[in-house]
Amino acid sequence: MENLKNIAPIEDFNWDAYESGDAVTNVSKEELEKAYDSTLNKVNDREVVDGTVIAMNKREVVVNIGYKSDGIIPLSEFRYNPDLKVGDTVEVYIENQEDKKGQLILSHKKARATRSWDRVNAALENEEIIKGYIKCRTKGGMIVVFIDLGGVDGLIHITDLSWGRVSDPREVVSLDQKLNVVILDFDDEKKRIALGLKQLTPHPWDSLDPNLKVGDHVKGKVVVMADYGAFIEIAPGVEGLIHVSEMSWSQHLRSAQDFMKVGDEIEAVILTLDREERKMSLGIKQLKADPWETIEEKYPVGSKHTAKVRNFTNFGVFVEIEEGVDGLIHISDLSWTKKIKHPSEFTQIGADIEVQVLEIDKENRRLSLGHKQLEENPWDVFETVFTVGSIHEGTIIEMLDKGAVVALPYGVEGFATPKHLVKEDGSQAQLDEKLEFKVIEFNKDAKRIILSHSRIFEDAAKAEEKAEKKATKKSSKKEEAPMIQNQAASTTLGDIDALAALKEQLEGKK
Incomplete structure (x- = not known):
């Protein structure tokens, strides 16, 4: 040694x-x-040192680092190097100088990863482009085993694969594909590297046609849908938002999904364009003319049209004649004869209904419409039929606190107060009872007919009583007649004598 x-x-x-x-x-x-x-040798835990391969078999590699014991490393950590042999120098990471069995614990894989961080830092500081190949796909992106960084792993987030939207990493890359990537960031503690692929190319907004301006027409594909609108990609990485309010001239609150779906190819008009903020808003309703610009020409007062029922209120029906042209039929303009409490009694949402334009409110983009005006006013005829004093058969169809609603001939309805519902025997008329009613009031403007059942027998009794009085008075006049005539006769004779005497006197004077 x-x-x-x-x-x-x-x-x-x-x-x-x-x-x-x-x-x-x-x-x-x-x-x-x-x-x-x-x-x-003096060694420390969590240190990377060089060692020499002194033995190896199918499973393990024995490495000497000049320590009092040798370390054993799984052969699988050297799979990248099939030519490994005894005598080679390898870098090893000291996990533990001595385990429970007194064995030196080493790792070649961790040594390569640790040494790679120095290379990573240098590549990041120098903004260097490095090569790697895709190890596996994840939900967030791709894991890349860098060739020239000694095998350290990094993640390309799905948003950093392309400037455009990517729903699946396989749209951009594939397994075992070699890539050039940019190191964006790293976490020294977690030994993680953030990588980017799209950063190798300029941002699409920077290369957007400089002549593009507000009012221009563009084509694109729907890439994201939301209730409030849709994002349209007009070029990879360049998107514009079509708000739902810019999808139709209609003022009805609707969802963007009613107009388009992801994948649709559409044409739109640029409404706003901010190159610094990289934002663009688009519209598709602008491809059609605003129907309210020529509303008086297309829907003049008095014109008749077919509309679709959109919504109800207590006071009427909201309808749409065409997309963007809405109108209201007031509940009083639904029928000449029926007393309607709620529009749902007359029609239903989604149904077609014939209308006539009564009034145009251009400022508020609303038409006043009528349905009953399509027919002649039957009250002009009713005025000649239900004259005051005429008697008609009717059926009580509704009982209220203030009286009863009575169905009359020709589909018209009248009203009778409780005192006019008393029958001849003193009992009160009941629901669904069919009786005769006398018209005691007729108001064409208010479309009101007031009826009375009790008046029929009350008036008959009065007429009979009046007839009896008249008959009694007539008979008494007959008895007095002779006396009156005698008096008249005597008076007449006396007058004649007086006249005769007067006549004689006049003649004598002569």
């Missing part, structure tokens, strides 16, 4: 006693151990 030249001889060694087998020396055991230890 090389260290033997540094060993000093023991000056007072008793060679005679040694020859007789009774070696006695004045040197203590501690001094002897010290002298022995000084002949060996």
Whole structure:
């Protein structure tokens, strides 16, 4: 060994006693151990040193590092070097100088990894590009066994494989493929290296067409979908967002998935472009004309159209005539005759309904529509049928606190208060009962008909009573007539005598 030249001889060694087998020396055991230890290399745990292969078999490699015992390393750690032989110098990592069995524990793999960190640091500081091959795929990216870094592993995160979006690393790389990569970062404690592949090429935004501007049309592929919008890749690594509000002129709240899906190839218009922030917003509704720009021409007041029911409120129905053109049918404009409490009684969401434009609100992008206006107002006819005093057969279809709703002929409804629902025998009319009703009020503008059942027999009784009084009065007049006539006759005769006497006097004077 090389260290033997540094060993000093023991000056007072008793060679005679040694020859007789009774070696006695004045040197203590501690001094002897010290002298022995000084002949060996000084090593520390977690240190990398060079050793020599002194033996090997199919499973193990025995390495001498000049220590008091040799170390054994699994042959599998030298798989990368099939030409390993006795006498070769190898680097080893000292895990433990002495285990429970007094064995020196070494590792060649850890030594290579540890030494590689010096190479990694140098490559990082010098921004050096190094070569490697893909060891395996992971959910986050690829593990790469660097050829010129001594076998240390590094991770290329999936976002650092390409400037564009990558859903599966196999889209960019494959196993055993040799790559040039850039060292982005490393963790000395965890012995991890972060690598990048996309950093070998310029950022796509930097090479984007300098003439591209707001208003230009671009084509791209949908790469990510969200409820609020879709991200469109117009070039690898260059994306724009189409917000859901820019997908349709319609004001209805809808999901972006209603318009497109991942993988769709679409055309869009650039709405905003910020090269410094590398942001772009796009729109597809701008590919069509805004229908409200010419709303008065396409949907003038009085025009008739077919619309689709979109939503209900207590006061009406929201419909869409075409994408972006919405309107409201007030509940009072659904029917001339039916008293509708909620629009769901008349139609349903998704159904088609005929409408007429009543009013245009361009500022709020809303049309006032009517459905009943498509038919003639039947109240013009009802006015001649349900005249005040006329009697019609009706059925009580609803009982309320304030009275009853009565179904009349021709689909019209009337209303009767409780006092007008009393029958001739004093009982109250009930639900579903069919009776005769007299019209006591008709209001065409308010579409209101007030009815009474009790008035029928009350008016009949009054008429009968009036007739009786009239008959009684007539008979009493007949009895008084002769006397009156006699009086009239006597008066007449007397008057005649007086006139005759007057006449004689006048004649005598003559």
